[in-house]
Amino acid sequence: MEENYRFERYRNLKRDAREGININPIQTGGRLTEAAKKALLEYGDGYSVCDYCEGNLFEIRKPDIKTFREDLARFVGADEVVFTHGAREAIYLVLSSILKKGDSIVVDENRHYTTDLAVEKCGLNKILVKNSGYPEFKIKVEDYIPAIEKYKPKAILLTYPDGEFGNLPDAKKLGKIAKEYGIPFIVNGAYSIGRMPVNMKELGADFIIGSGHKSMASSGPIGILGISARFEEKILQPSKTVKNKFCSILGCTVRGVPIITLMASFPEVVKRVSGWEEEVKKARYFCEKFEEMGNGKIRLLGEKPHNHDLMKFETPLFFEISKKHPYGREFLYRILKKHGIFGIKHGITKYLKISTYGLSYDEIDYVLSVFEKIIKGEV
Amino acid sequence: MEENYRFERYRNLKRDAREGININPIQTGGRLTEAAKKALLEYGDGYSVCDYCEGNLFEIRKPDIKTFREDLARFVGADEVVFTHGAREAIYLVLSSILKKGDSIVVDENRHYTTDLAVEKCGLNKILVKNSGYPEFKIKVEDYIPAIEKYKPKAILLTYPDGEFGNLPDAKKLGKIAKEYGIPFIVNGAYSIGRMPVNMKELGADFIIGSGHKSMASSGPIGILGISARFEEKILQPSKTVKNKFCSILGCTVRGVPIITLMASFPEVVKRVSGWEEEVKKARYFCEKFEEMGNGKIRLLGEKPHNHDLMKFETPLFFEISKKHPYGREFLYRILKKHGIFGIKHGITKYLKISTYGLSYDEIDYVLSVFEKIIKGEV
Numbered sequence: 001m002e003e004n005y006r007f008e009r010y011r012n013l014k015r016d017a018r019e020g021i022n023i024n025p026i027q028t029g030g031r032l033t034e035a036a037k038k039a040l041l042e043y044g045d046g047y048s049v050c051d052y053c054e055g056n057l058f059e060i061r062k063p064d065i066k067t068f069r070e071d072l073a074r075f076v077g078a079d080e081v082v083f084t085h086g087a088r089e090a091i092y093l094v095l096s097s098i099l100k101k102g103d104s105i106v107v108d109e110n111r112h113y114t115t116d117l118a119v120e121k122c123g124l125n126k127i128l129v130k131n132s133g134y135p136e137f138k139i140k141v142e143d144y145i146p147a148i149e150k151y152k153p154k155a156i157l158l159t160y161p162d163g164e165f166g167n168l169p170d171a172k173k174l175g176k177i178a179k180e181y182g183i184p185f186i187v188n189g190a191y192s193i194g195r196m197p198v199n200m201k202e203l204g205a206d207f208i209i210g211s212g213h214k215s216m217a218s219s220g221p222i223g224i225l226g227i228s229a230r231f232e233e234k235i236l237q238p239s240k241t242v243k244n245k246f247c248s249i250l251g252c253t254v255r256g257v258p259i260i261t262l263m264a265s266f267p268e269v270v271k272r273v274s275g276w277e278e279e280v281k282k283a284r285y286f287c288e289k290f291e292e293m294g295n296g297k298i299r300l301l302g303e304k305p306h307n308h309d310l311m312k313f314e315t316p317l318f319f320e321i322s323k324k325h326p327y328g329r330e331f332l333y334r335i336l337k338k339h340g341i342f343g344i345k346h347g348i349t350k351y352l353k354i355s356t357y358g359l360s361y362d363e364i365d366y367v368l369s370v371f372e373k374i375i376k377g378e379v
Numbered sequence: 380m381e382e383n384y385r386f387e388r389y390r391n392l393k394r395d396a397r398e399g400i401n402i403n404p405i406q407t408g409g410r411l412t413e414a415a416k417k418a419l420l421e422y423g424d425g426y427s428v429c430d431y432c433e434g435n436l437f438e439i440r441k442p443d444i445k446t447f448r449e450d451l452a453r454f455v456g457a458d459e460v461v462f463t464h465g466a467r468e469a470i471y472l473v474l475s476s477i478l479k480k481g482d483s484i485v486v487d488e489n490r491h492y493t494t495d496l497a498v499e500k501c502g503l504n505k506i507l508v509k510n511s512g513y514p515e516f517k518i519k520v521e522d523y524i525p526a527i528e529k530y531k532p533k534a535i536l537l538t539y540p541d542g543e544f545g546n547l548p549d550a551k552k553l554g555k556i557a558k559e560y561g562i563p564f565i566v567n568g569a570y571s572i573g574r575m576p577v578n579m580k581e582l583g584a585d586f587i588i589g590s591g592h593k594s595m596a597s598s599g600p601i602g603i604l605g606i607s608a609r610f611e612e613k614i615l616q617p618s619k620t621v622k623n624k625f626c627s628i629l630g631c632t633v634r635g636v637p638i639i640t641l642m643a644s645f646p647e648v649v650k651r652v653s654g655w656e657e658e659v660k661k662a663r664y665f666c667e668k669f670e671e672m673g674n675g676k677i678r679l680l681g682e683k684p685h686n687h688d689l690m691k692f693e694t695p696l697f698f699e700i701s702k703k704h705p706y707g708r709e710f711l712y713r714i715l716k717k718h719g720i721f722g723i724k725h726g727i728t729k730y731l732k733i734s735t736y737g738l739s740y741d742e743i744d745y746v747l748s749v750f751e752k753i754i755k756g757e758v
Contacts (some may be wrong), residue, residue, distance in 0.1 A: 007450060007646040011414040013442050013639060015421045017430050030425020035390040040419050042394045044640070046409020046592025046599050051396050052725070063392050071386060085464045085600075088629045116620045117629045213425025213635055220425050220635025221464075241495045241505075250467045250496045256592055256599025258635060260392060261423070267386040346431070 017342035021363050024343025025163070025310040025355035029195050029215035032261060036217060039264035043257055050255060055244050057252035057259075058083070068263050075270060076189075076208055077199030078226025082235060083254045083262075087190040087211040088114035090225035094186055094207050095122045095155070097234045097248055104153040108139045108169065110162030112188065127151050135301050135314075137165050141174040148181050157186040160198075165302030166191070166310030175204020184231070190214050191310055193224070194269050195357060196276040200226045207231070212258055217265035222258035272358075279357055282364060283309045286356045289368050293375055301351075309357040317375065318349040335379055339370045396721035400742050403722025404542070404689040404734035408574050408594035411640060415596060418643035422636055429634060434623050436631035436638075437462070447642050454649060455568075455587055456578030457605025461614060462633045462641075466569040466590040467493035469604035473565055473586050474501045474534070476613045476627055483532040487518045487548065489541030491567065506530050514680050514693075516544050520553040527560050536565040539577075544681030545570070545689030554583020563610070569593050570689055572603070573648050574736065575655040579605045586610070591637060596644035601637035651737075658736060661743060662688045665735045668747050672754055680730075688736040696754065697728040714758055718749045 022028055032040070043049060043063070052062040059066050073081040084090040091114060099105065101123035107115055109131045119126045127147045131137040144156055156178055161168045171187055178185035186207040192198045193210030194217065200208040206228045213220030227235055239247040287300050290313065297317035300306060318332055325331040333346040344352060356364055373379040401407055411419070422428060422442070431441040438445050452460040463469040470493060478484065480502035486494055488510045498505045506526045510516040523535055535557055540547045550566055557564035565586040571577045572589030573596065579587040585607045592599030606614055618626040666679050669692065676696035679685060697711055704710040712725040723731060735743055752758040 004646065004649055007649055009443075010447065010642050010645045011647075013414075013418045013421055013643050015427055015430065015442075017427070018421060018424075024426075026426045026429065027424065030427075032423050032425075035392075037420060037423060039392045040423050040636075041416060042392055042397060044411050044416060044419050044598050045397075045406065046411075046590075046595075046597055047403075047405045048394055048396070048409075049599070050405065051394065051721070063394075064388075068389065085468075085632075086634070089464075092629055113621045113624065114630050117618055117624060117626050120618055120620050120626050121629065211425075216425075218425055219423050220428070221633060222635075239496055239499055241499050242492045245492065245496060247496050247499050250471055250500065251493050253464075254600060255465070256601075256637060257419075258637075263389050264392050266389045267383065268390075270383055270386055342430070 020340035020342050021359065021367060022343045023341060023354045023356070023359075023367060025166070025191070025353050025357075026214060027343060028309065028355040028357035029191070029217070030213040030220065031217060031358065032219065033217050033265040033268045035264040035268065036219070036261040039260045040219065040257060043260040047255065049257075049259060057255055063260065063263060065259065065263070068266065071266070072224060073226060076193055076210065076224070076226040077201040078208060079229035080227050080232055082225040082227065082249070083259055084223040084225050084249075085253060086221040086223040087188065087209050087214070088112070088118060088223070090209040090223040091115055091157075091186070091188065092118040092121060093225060093235060093248065095119065095124065097237070098184060098231065099124055099154045104151040105155045105157060106144055106147045106151065106153045107157045108159050108162070110137065110139055110164055110167060111157065111159045112163050112190065115157060115159070115188065125151070127153065135299065136167075136303055137301060138167055138303060139169040141170050141177065144174060144177055148177070148183065153183060155184045155186060157188060159188045161191050161308045161310065163191055163310065165312050166306065166308035167303045168307045171203045171205070179204055190223075191308070195273065195279070195309070197273050200228070212262045216262055216269050218262040219258045222254050222262055279309050280307055282356045282359065282361065283311060285361070286354070286364050286368065287311060290371065293368070293372050309355045311354050313352045313354065315350060315352050318352070321375070322349040332374065335374055336370060339379070341367055341370060399719035399721050400738065400746060401722045402720060402733045402735070402738075402746060404545070404570075404732050404736075405593060406722060407688065407734040407736035407738075408570070408596070409592040409599070410596060410737065411598065412596050412644040412647045414643040414647065415598070415640040418639045419598065419636060422639040426634065428636075428638060436634055442639065442642060444638065444642070447645065450645070451603060452605060455572055455589065455603070455605040456580040457587060458608035459606050459611055461604040461606065461628070462638055463602040463604050463628075464632060465600040466567065466588050466593070466602040467491070467497060469588040469602040470494055470536075470565070470567065471497040471500060472604060472614060472627065474498065474503065476616070477563060477610065478503055478533045483530040484534045484536060485523055485526045485530065485532045486536045487538050487541070489516060489518055489543055489546060490536065490538045491542050491569065494536060494538070494567065504530070506532065514678065515546075515682055516680060517546055517682060518548040520549050520556065523553060523556055527556070527562065532562060534563045534565055536567060538567045540570050540687045540689065542570055542689065544691050545685065545687035546682045547686045550582045550584070558583055569602075570687070574652065574658070574688070576652050579607070591641045595641055595648050597641040598637045601633050601641055658688050659686055661735045661738065661740065662690060664740070665733070665743050665747065666690060669750065672747070672751050688734045690733050692731045692733065694729060694731050697731070700754070701728045711753065714753055715749060718758070720746055720749060
């Protein structure tokens with residue numbers, strides 16, 4: 001067939017951003033470790049994870065998913081960990097397991113959009129705790145109290161940190177509030193687990209959610225859901241019709257290569273979270289220099305000083321340049337790419353989301369120097 | 380920490396079945412092509428699929444998922460294709476989108492266990508169409524008619540072929556029956572799409588489901604769901620709260636490396652389905668020789684002559700040997716493994732599930748020769 005000839009192009013998929021410096025917050029924490037790259041090829045074939053399966057993915061001994069699951073649970077301070085197809089699927093699994101249609105849930109205004117989708121899919125009544133607005137957009141966890149008293153929610157959820165500003169609200173305090181009112185407390189840690197130390201029990205949460213591809217040096221898609229023992233039966237509902245299978249998760253979830261990369265990267269991930277303070281320092285360093293060169297026209301949004309590598313800047317300076325630049329609003333993306341810097345959204349100039357996670361100071365200085373040259377019109 | 384030292388073992392995950400001959404039906408169709416292996420490393424990093432995303436995975440132009448989706452839809456004879464986390468997730472997506480709690484669905488007795496889980500999770504009333512029993516276990520699609528007339532189901536589902544016996548019921552005839560009664564018809568083709576030619580429209584189905592890791596030379600987990608246009612809105616429900624996002628699938632599904640391998644293997648998969656007749660011949664060749672050496676104590680179950688590479692044998696011969704063998708019931712698994720043959724379940728001797736998919740005649744002869752030596756007690 002002539003058509004088949006056209007398909008040939010799928011054989012050679014190349015990613016131009018593979019080399020170079022990536023500053024995209026959704027990608028900096030998901031880059032594979034060397035161990036994970038090796039594991040990818042080792043377990044790339046479909047269903048190879050299941051070589052020694054005896055009916056339950058979570059119990060497989062080779063590769064040792066069973067022990068890994070225990071290690072991971074300890075790592076996030078949970079009693080059990082459930083592997084899901086991603087953080088959003090973990091949120092949905094919790095909401096659909098412990099809430100009923102029409103129930104209320106209180107969530108932070110800075111939540112990820114998939115929280116809204118999960119809430120909508122479950123038919124829940126969503127109550128928003130507002131942030132403090134421009135420029136810091138902070139969530140004050142005390143603001144959950146009036147919402148709890150008014151709406152009697154069946155769960156509360158906090159995004160820790162959020163993916164828009166990288167703000168870290170006082171999750172521990174909210175944990176105490178949740179306990180006081182006896183309400184299940186869900187922490188969405190897609191941008192924290194695997195980057196910074198987080199412990200479900202210390203936060204007083206009943207559920208903690210992480211993302212392998214966002215923050216745990218793993219191929220996507222994979223999420224982890226840490227739970228406290230009392231919710232185990234609700235989340236992993238045994239099927240009434242099929243022996244030894246969980247109904248809520250349709251038997252098994254991540255039966256493939258993402259779980260292998262999560263596992264292979266785990267030793268490195270455990271190590272790297274202990275270097276979190278240094279990551280925060282680097283982010284603040286970048287922020288300071290970047291704002292400086294903007295001369296009032298580059299400004300960090302979100303908490304200041306910032307406590308996370310995920311940063312959002314308002315950058316009227318770049319918007320002004322774009323209006324005169326021969327590349328138009330593509331100038332920033334295109335020039336950065338030419339200099340081996342990836343992760344700025346194509347066509348975006350008014351706001352930039354940048355992460356310095358895992359970069360060296362040399363790399364940060366290089367990124368800053370390219371931005372400076374762009375501002376000065378030298379490149 | 381001492382603990383961290385213990386984690387080191389996760390760095391070096393090795394798969395012993397990576398080399399050698401694999402005869403496990405759930406694995407023979409999922410082995411990666413060379414193109415897919417390259418693509419794995421190219422797009423292994425978390426969220427790298429999303430480099431050029433503008434908000435919807437299915438519309439990404441680089442890698443060209445958008446065109447791939449169209450090509451794939453044409454390949455399976457559907458109007459649209461939805462990527463899911465696996466075949467079971469596709470079944471669940473259909474059932475939860477087009478049926479309501481308490482609705483009836485008619486399914487074949489040979490269905491995969493995940494059909495039952497999806498039915499249970501949706502709270503549906505399941506009506507079974509019985510197979511013909513030992514030894515062929517055939518599904519006669521006319522038997523759907525009385526069930527349809529009695530229970531007025533809101534959907535019917537056929538497993539084509541089933542994963543237990545590899546039987547191929549007359550899906551086309553069932554398509555006509557479904558049309559006559561005006562009932563949505565779901566075909567679970569997890570063991571057909573990517574192995575043999577299948578066309579949703581030709582079968583008269585409204586939904587067709589495939590598995591990347593089972594039959595499309597892809598890393599897991601990934602499924603495809605082909606749908607007819609009239610169901611598009613129901614399956615891909617636009618969110619009422621989040622702009623440009625699908626609520627039913629929580630925004631995006633397979634945002635990671637499985638979709639890349641599916642794409643990279645696609646040209647090869649398209650080619651290989653045209654060689655299906657040869658695959659059936661090979662399976663029959665194996666079956667004939669294997670039964671012969673069993674001298675009445677090895678017998679194919681399921682359709683005979685067989686029409687698929689997935690074969691289940693009853694093997695009282697091996698069970699007898701196991702009772703006297705020094706390795707006990709592990710003898711078969713262990714001796715095969717020693718000879719580089721993988722995929723027989725450890726400890727199983729009474730029944731064997733074997734697939735010859737993708738093997739050369741030389742490899743098949745080698746496998747047969749090892750079985751023969753085992754029977755003769757020479758190894």
